[in-house]
Amino acid sequence: MSSSGTFVNRKVLLLIAAIVVLLASVLLPTTAHSQVDTFDFDTNEQQDRFRTLSDELRCPMCQNSSLSGSTGGVAEDLRREIHRMIMEDMSDGEIIQFMFERYGDFILFRPRLTGATVLLWFGPLLFLLIGGLFAFRIWRRARQISDSDTQLNKSQQDRLQALLGEKT
Amino acid sequence: MSKLKFYLPVLGFVVVAIALWRGLYLDTKTLPSMLIDKPLPSFELTSVDGSGVSNSDLPGQIFLLNVWGSYCLPCLIEHPTLMRLSEEGNIPVVGVNYRDRQDLAIDWLQENGNPFSFSILDESGRFGIDLGVYGAPETYLVDADGVIRFRHVSVLDETVWQEQFLPAIAELRAEGT
Numbered sequence: 001m002s003s004s005g006t007f008v009n010r011k012v013l014l015l016i017a018a019i020v021v022l023l024a025s026v027l028l029p030t031t032a033h034s035q036v037d038t039f040d041f042d043t044n045e046q047q048d049r050f051r052t053l054s055d056e057l058r059c060p061m062c063q064n065s066s067l068s069g070s071t072g073g074v075a076e077d078l079r080r081e082i083h084r085m086i087m088e089d090m091s092d093g094e095i096i097q098f099m100f101e102r103y104g105d106f107i108l109f110r111p112r113l114t115g116a117t118v119l120l121w122f123g124p125l126l127f128l129l130i131g132g133l134f135a136f137r138i139w140r141r142a143r144q145i146s147d148s149d150t151q152l153n154k155s156q157q158d159r160l161q162a163l164l165g166e167k168t
Numbered sequence: 169m170s171k172l173k174f175y176l177p178v179l180g181f182v183v184v185a186i187a188l189w190r191g192l193y194l195d196t197k198t199l200p201s202m203l204i205d206k207p208l209p210s211f212e213l214t215s216v217d218g219s220g221v222s223n224s225d226l227p228g229q230i231f232l233l234n235v236w237g238s239y240c241l242p243c244l245i246e247h248p249t250l251m252r253l254s255e256e257g258n259i260p261v262v263g264v265n266y267r268d269r270q271d272l273a274i275d276w277l278q279e280n281g282n283p284f285s286f287s288i289l290d291e292s293g294r295f296g297i298d299l300g301v302y303g304a305p306e307t308y309l310v311d312a313d314g315v316i317r318f319r320h321v322s323v324l325d326e327t328v329w330q331e332q333f334l335p336a337i338a339e340l341r342a343e344g345t
Binding site for chain 2: 060074077081106
Protein backbone atom coordinates (compact mmCIF):
# COMPACT_ATOMS: atom_id res chain seq x y z
CA MET A 1 0.00 0.00 0.00
CA SER A 2 2.73 2.44 1.05
CA SER A 3 4.82 1.51 -2.00
CA SER A 4 1.92 2.23 -4.33
CA GLY A 5 1.36 5.47 -2.39
CA THR A 6 4.91 6.71 -3.07
CA PHE A 7 4.51 5.58 -6.67
CA VAL A 8 1.47 7.79 -7.03
CA ASN A 9 3.28 10.66 -5.34
CA ARG A 10 6.16 10.29 -7.74
CA LYS A 11 3.72 10.44 -10.62
CA VAL A 12 2.14 13.58 -9.20
CA LEU A 13 5.56 15.11 -8.69
CA LEU A 14 6.53 14.30 -12.26
CA LEU A 15 3.30 15.83 -13.50
CA ILE A 16 3.88 19.01 -11.48
CA ALA A 17 7.45 19.20 -12.76
CA ALA A 18 6.25 18.83 -16.32
CA ILE A 19 3.66 21.57 -15.86
CA VAL A 20 6.26 23.89 -14.32
CA VAL A 21 8.67 23.32 -17.22
CA LEU A 22 5.88 23.88 -19.70
CA LEU A 23 4.69 27.07 -18.05
CA ALA A 24 8.24 28.34 -17.75
CA SER A 25 8.90 27.75 -21.42
CA VAL A 26 5.76 29.68 -22.29
CA LEU A 27 5.96 32.50 -19.78
CA LEU A 28 9.66 33.26 -19.53
CA PRO A 29 11.09 35.52 -22.21
CA THR A 30 12.78 33.40 -24.80
CA THR A 31 14.37 36.05 -26.98
CA ALA A 32 17.90 35.19 -27.89
CA HIS A 33 20.38 38.01 -27.50
CA SER A 34 22.87 37.08 -30.12
CA GLN A 35 23.95 40.63 -30.88
CA VAL A 36 27.65 41.17 -30.56
CA ASP A 37 27.82 44.95 -30.71
CA THR A 38 27.72 46.93 -27.48
CA PHE A 39 26.40 50.43 -27.00
CA ASP A 40 27.03 52.96 -24.26
CA PHE A 41 24.05 54.58 -22.59
CA ASP A 42 23.83 57.35 -20.02
CA THR A 43 21.10 55.73 -17.97
CA ASN A 44 19.72 52.25 -17.30
CA GLU A 45 16.37 53.44 -18.54
CA GLN A 46 17.88 54.17 -21.97
CA GLN A 47 19.42 50.73 -22.01
CA ASP A 48 16.06 49.14 -21.12
CA ARG A 49 14.34 51.08 -23.89
CA PHE A 50 16.99 49.95 -26.35
CA ARG A 51 16.47 46.33 -25.32
CA THR A 52 12.67 46.56 -25.53
CA LEU A 53 12.74 48.27 -28.92
CA SER A 54 15.21 45.88 -30.47
CA ASP A 55 13.12 42.98 -29.15
CA GLU A 56 9.89 44.41 -30.57
CA LEU A 57 11.23 45.28 -34.00
CA ARG A 58 11.74 42.54 -36.51
CA CYS A 59 14.83 42.05 -38.61
CA PRO A 60 13.74 42.81 -42.22
CA MET A 61 16.22 40.36 -43.69
CA CYS A 62 15.95 37.35 -41.41
CA GLN A 63 12.16 37.10 -41.09
CA ASN A 64 11.68 35.33 -37.80
CA SER A 65 14.05 37.04 -35.45
CA SER A 66 13.99 40.39 -33.74
CA LEU A 67 16.65 43.03 -34.28
CA SER A 68 18.26 41.95 -31.00
CA GLY A 69 18.37 38.31 -32.03
CA SER A 70 19.90 38.83 -35.44
CA THR A 71 23.46 39.18 -36.67
CA GLY A 72 22.34 40.25 -40.15
CA GLY A 73 23.90 43.38 -41.62
CA VAL A 74 20.74 45.44 -41.79
CA ALA A 75 19.80 44.47 -38.21
CA GLU A 76 23.18 45.73 -37.05
CA ASP A 77 22.58 49.05 -38.84
CA LEU A 78 19.08 49.38 -37.42
CA ARG A 79 20.30 48.71 -33.86
CA ARG A 80 22.86 51.46 -34.36
CA GLU A 81 20.06 53.77 -35.52
CA ILE A 82 17.94 52.92 -32.46
CA HIS A 83 20.90 53.72 -30.23
CA ARG A 84 21.46 57.00 -32.02
CA MET A 85 17.80 58.00 -31.73
CA ILE A 86 17.63 57.09 -28.03
CA MET A 87 20.72 59.20 -27.38
CA GLU A 88 19.05 62.04 -29.33
CA ASP A 89 16.13 61.83 -26.87
CA MET A 90 13.58 60.64 -29.39
CA SER A 91 10.52 58.91 -27.93
CA ASP A 92 9.74 55.23 -28.49
CA GLY A 93 6.81 56.28 -30.69
CA GLU A 94 9.06 58.40 -32.89
CA ILE A 95 11.61 55.59 -33.22
CA ILE A 96 8.91 53.08 -34.16
CA GLN A 97 7.50 55.60 -36.66
CA PHE A 98 10.98 56.01 -38.18
CA MET A 99 11.22 52.26 -38.72
CA PHE A 100 7.65 51.99 -39.98
CA GLU A 101 8.17 54.73 -42.59
CA ARG A 102 11.06 52.77 -44.07
CA TYR A 103 10.17 49.13 -43.61
CA GLY A 104 6.39 49.13 -43.15
CA ASP A 105 4.22 46.85 -41.04
CA PHE A 106 6.66 44.02 -41.52
CA ILE A 107 9.14 45.44 -39.04
CA LEU A 108 6.58 45.58 -36.22
CA PHE A 109 6.28 42.33 -34.28
CA ARG A 110 3.17 43.84 -32.72
CA PRO A 111 1.08 44.80 -35.77
CA ARG A 112 -0.85 48.05 -35.82
CA LEU A 113 -4.63 47.87 -35.60
CA THR A 114 -5.88 48.66 -39.12
CA GLY A 115 -8.63 47.41 -41.38
CA ALA A 116 -6.31 44.76 -42.73
CA THR A 117 -5.23 43.52 -39.30
CA VAL A 118 -8.60 43.50 -37.53
CA LEU A 119 -8.99 39.77 -38.17
CA LEU A 120 -5.48 39.17 -36.91
CA TRP A 121 -6.21 40.97 -33.65
CA PHE A 122 -9.74 39.80 -32.99
CA GLY A 123 -9.90 36.55 -34.99
CA PRO A 124 -9.11 34.39 -31.94
CA LEU A 125 -11.88 36.12 -29.96
CA LEU A 126 -14.27 35.55 -32.86
CA PHE A 127 -13.43 31.84 -32.93
CA LEU A 128 -13.83 31.66 -29.15
CA LEU A 129 -17.29 33.23 -29.45
CA ILE A 130 -18.34 30.86 -32.22
CA GLY A 131 -17.08 27.88 -30.22
CA GLY A 132 -18.79 29.19 -27.07
CA LEU A 133 -22.06 29.61 -28.93
CA PHE A 134 -21.95 26.03 -30.18
CA ALA A 135 -20.99 24.71 -26.75
CA PHE A 136 -23.86 26.65 -25.15
CA ARG A 137 -26.40 25.32 -27.64
CA ILE A 138 -25.23 21.74 -27.22
CA TRP A 139 -25.36 22.11 -23.43
CA ARG A 140 -28.85 23.62 -23.55
CA ARG A 141 -30.17 20.88 -25.79
CA ALA A 142 -28.63 18.17 -23.62
CA ARG A 143 -30.44 19.63 -20.59
CA GLN A 144 -33.78 19.78 -22.44
CA ILE A 145 -33.44 16.16 -23.49
CA SER A 146 -32.67 14.97 -19.98
CA ASP A 147 -35.61 16.94 -18.56
CA SER A 148 -38.26 15.65 -20.97
CA ASP A 149 -37.00 12.10 -21.27
CA THR A 150 -36.90 11.18 -17.60
CA GLN A 151 -40.72 11.30 -17.45
CA LEU A 152 -42.45 8.16 -18.71
CA ASN A 153 -45.82 8.51 -20.35
CA LYS A 154 -48.81 6.30 -19.54
CA SER A 155 -48.15 3.43 -21.96
CA GLN A 156 -44.44 3.42 -20.96
CA GLN A 157 -45.45 3.27 -17.30
CA ASP A 158 -47.75 0.31 -18.00
CA ARG A 159 -45.05 -1.49 -19.91
CA LEU A 160 -42.55 -0.88 -17.11
CA GLN A 161 -45.02 -2.27 -14.58
CA ALA A 162 -45.62 -5.29 -16.77
CA LEU A 163 -41.89 -5.97 -17.10
CA LEU A 164 -41.31 -5.54 -13.39
CA GLY A 165 -44.34 -7.73 -12.66
CA GLU A 166 -42.93 -10.54 -14.79
CA LYS A 167 -39.72 -10.56 -12.78
CA THR A 168 -41.28 -10.60 -9.32
CA MET B 169 -32.46 23.39 -42.13
CA SER B 170 -30.78 20.53 -40.29
CA LYS B 171 -28.87 19.75 -43.46
CA LEU B 172 -27.56 23.29 -43.50
CA LYS B 173 -26.55 22.89 -39.87
CA PHE B 174 -24.56 19.83 -40.79
CA TYR B 175 -22.84 21.40 -43.76
CA LEU B 176 -22.03 24.72 -42.09
CA PRO B 177 -19.04 23.43 -40.07
CA VAL B 178 -17.88 21.45 -43.10
CA LEU B 179 -18.09 24.61 -45.21
CA GLY B 180 -16.24 26.55 -42.52
CA PHE B 181 -13.52 23.93 -42.46
CA VAL B 182 -13.14 24.03 -46.24
CA VAL B 183 -12.89 27.84 -46.29
CA VAL B 184 -10.27 27.91 -43.51
CA ALA B 185 -8.35 25.02 -45.09
CA ILE B 186 -8.21 26.76 -48.48
CA ALA B 187 -7.10 30.03 -46.86
CA LEU B 188 -4.33 28.29 -44.90
CA TRP B 189 -3.27 26.22 -47.91
CA ARG B 190 -2.89 29.35 -49.99
CA GLY B 191 -1.05 30.96 -47.10
CA LEU B 192 1.63 28.29 -47.43
CA TYR B 193 2.51 29.65 -50.85
CA LEU B 194 2.52 33.34 -50.03
CA ASP B 195 5.76 35.15 -50.72
CA THR B 196 6.84 36.26 -47.25
CA LYS B 197 10.41 37.02 -48.23
CA THR B 198 9.68 40.08 -50.35
CA LEU B 199 8.73 43.13 -48.35
CA PRO B 200 6.59 45.73 -50.10
CA SER B 201 8.44 49.02 -50.32
CA MET B 202 7.12 51.90 -48.23
CA LEU B 203 8.67 54.38 -50.62
CA ILE B 204 6.59 53.73 -53.72
CA ASP B 205 5.35 57.10 -55.03
CA LYS B 206 7.58 58.90 -52.55
CA PRO B 207 10.59 61.00 -53.51
CA LEU B 208 14.01 59.40 -53.32
CA PRO B 209 15.43 60.20 -49.85
CA SER B 210 17.88 63.06 -49.87
CA PHE B 211 21.56 62.26 -49.65
CA GLU B 212 24.84 64.06 -49.59
CA LEU B 213 27.54 61.45 -49.85
CA THR B 214 30.55 60.61 -51.95
CA SER B 215 30.56 58.36 -54.96
CA VAL B 216 32.73 55.26 -55.26
CA ASP B 217 35.24 57.27 -57.33
CA GLY B 218 35.49 59.84 -54.53
CA SER B 219 33.55 62.86 -55.78
CA GLY B 220 30.70 64.42 -53.82
CA VAL B 221 27.19 63.39 -54.92
CA SER B 222 23.72 64.57 -53.91
CA ASN B 223 20.18 64.41 -55.30
CA SER B 224 21.00 67.14 -57.85
CA ASP B 225 23.39 64.71 -59.58
CA LEU B 226 20.59 62.29 -60.38
CA PRO B 227 19.58 62.00 -64.04
CA GLY B 228 16.62 64.24 -64.90
CA GLN B 229 14.87 61.32 -66.57
CA ILE B 230 13.58 57.86 -65.70
CA PHE B 231 16.44 55.85 -64.25
CA LEU B 232 17.30 52.69 -62.33
CA LEU B 233 18.82 52.76 -58.87
CA ASN B 234 20.63 49.51 -58.25
CA VAL B 235 21.82 48.49 -54.78
CA TRP B 236 24.97 46.40 -55.01
CA GLY B 237 28.09 45.30 -53.17
CA SER B 238 31.33 43.56 -53.99
CA TYR B 239 30.43 40.81 -51.47
CA CYS B 240 27.09 40.18 -53.20
CA LEU B 241 27.08 37.06 -55.36
CA PRO B 242 23.59 37.53 -56.86
CA CYS B 243 24.81 40.95 -58.07
CA LEU B 244 27.15 39.09 -60.42
CA ILE B 245 24.15 37.24 -61.89
CA GLU B 246 22.29 40.44 -62.74
CA HIS B 247 25.45 42.26 -63.79
CA PRO B 248 25.27 41.31 -67.50
CA THR B 249 21.73 42.74 -67.68
CA LEU B 250 22.87 46.01 -66.12
CA MET B 251 25.88 46.11 -68.50
CA ARG B 252 23.59 45.60 -71.49
CA LEU B 253 21.23 48.36 -70.34
CA SER B 254 24.15 50.70 -69.82
CA GLU B 255 25.60 49.93 -73.27
CA GLU B 256 22.24 50.46 -74.97
CA GLY B 257 21.99 53.80 -73.21
CA ASN B 258 18.19 54.00 -73.09
CA ILE B 259 17.98 54.23 -69.34
CA PRO B 260 20.69 55.46 -66.95
CA VAL B 261 21.66 53.17 -64.07
CA VAL B 262 22.79 54.73 -60.79
CA GLY B 263 24.42 52.46 -58.22
CA VAL B 264 24.21 52.38 -54.45
CA ASN B 265 27.28 50.63 -53.10
CA TYR B 266 25.68 49.26 -49.96
CA ARG B 267 27.64 48.29 -46.80
CA ASP B 268 30.83 47.78 -48.73
CA ARG B 269 34.38 49.13 -48.74
CA GLN B 270 35.43 51.71 -51.29
CA ASP B 271 38.61 49.87 -52.37
CA LEU B 272 36.71 46.57 -52.77
CA ALA B 273 33.99 48.37 -54.75
CA ILE B 274 36.55 49.93 -57.11
CA ASP B 275 38.24 46.53 -57.64
CA TRP B 276 34.88 44.89 -58.32
CA LEU B 277 33.92 47.50 -60.94
CA GLN B 278 37.32 47.18 -62.63
CA GLU B 279 37.07 43.42 -62.74
CA ASN B 280 33.44 43.10 -63.86
CA GLY B 281 32.79 46.34 -65.71
CA ASN B 282 30.97 49.46 -64.56
CA PRO B 283 27.36 49.87 -65.73
CA PHE B 284 26.69 52.82 -63.39
CA SER B 285 26.63 56.54 -64.23
CA PHE B 286 27.98 56.80 -60.70
CA SER B 287 27.68 54.76 -57.53
CA ILE B 288 26.68 56.35 -54.23
CA LEU B 289 29.06 55.11 -51.56
CA ASP B 290 26.98 53.98 -48.59
CA GLU B 291 29.54 52.27 -46.39
CA SER B 292 27.50 52.69 -43.19
CA GLY B 293 24.24 51.51 -44.75
CA ARG B 294 22.55 54.70 -43.52
CA PHE B 295 21.25 55.72 -46.96
CA GLY B 296 20.08 52.12 -47.38
CA ILE B 297 17.94 52.48 -44.24
CA ASP B 298 16.28 55.59 -45.66
CA LEU B 299 15.54 53.61 -48.82
CA GLY B 300 14.20 50.65 -46.82
CA VAL B 301 16.89 48.38 -48.24
CA TYR B 302 17.34 45.06 -46.49
CA GLY B 303 19.94 43.39 -48.66
CA ALA B 304 21.65 43.66 -52.03
CA PRO B 305 20.64 43.39 -54.79
CA GLU B 306 17.60 45.62 -54.99
CA THR B 307 16.60 47.78 -57.94
CA TYR B 308 14.39 50.86 -57.88
CA LEU B 309 12.71 52.52 -60.82
CA VAL B 310 12.75 56.30 -60.33
CA ASP B 311 10.90 58.77 -62.53
CA ALA B 312 12.13 62.08 -63.96
CA ASP B 313 10.90 63.95 -60.88
CA GLY B 314 12.98 61.74 -58.62
CA VAL B 315 9.96 59.81 -57.32
CA ILE B 316 10.33 56.07 -56.67
CA ARG B 317 7.77 54.18 -58.75
CA PHE B 318 8.73 50.52 -58.52
CA ARG B 319 11.05 48.28 -56.58
CA HIS B 320 12.38 44.82 -57.28
CA VAL B 321 14.12 42.82 -54.55
CA SER B 322 16.81 40.29 -55.53
CA VAL B 323 18.25 39.48 -58.96
CA LEU B 324 17.19 41.60 -61.93
CA ASP B 325 17.63 39.11 -64.74
CA GLU B 326 16.33 39.30 -68.31
CA THR B 327 13.01 37.71 -67.33
CA VAL B 328 12.38 40.21 -64.56
CA TRP B 329 13.43 42.98 -66.90
CA GLN B 330 11.03 41.88 -69.63
CA GLU B 331 8.10 41.03 -67.40
CA GLN B 332 8.25 43.69 -64.70
CA PHE B 333 10.48 46.61 -65.60
CA LEU B 334 9.58 47.10 -69.25
CA PRO B 335 5.81 47.36 -68.57
CA ALA B 336 6.45 49.68 -65.60
CA ILE B 337 8.71 51.90 -67.71
CA ALA B 338 6.21 51.92 -70.58
CA GLU B 339 3.54 53.06 -68.13
CA LEU B 340 5.76 55.87 -66.85
CA ARG B 341 6.62 56.99 -70.39
CA ALA B 342 2.90 56.99 -71.26
CA GLU B 343 2.28 59.31 -68.32
CA GLY B 344 4.79 61.61 -69.93
CA THR B 345 7.13 61.96 -66.99
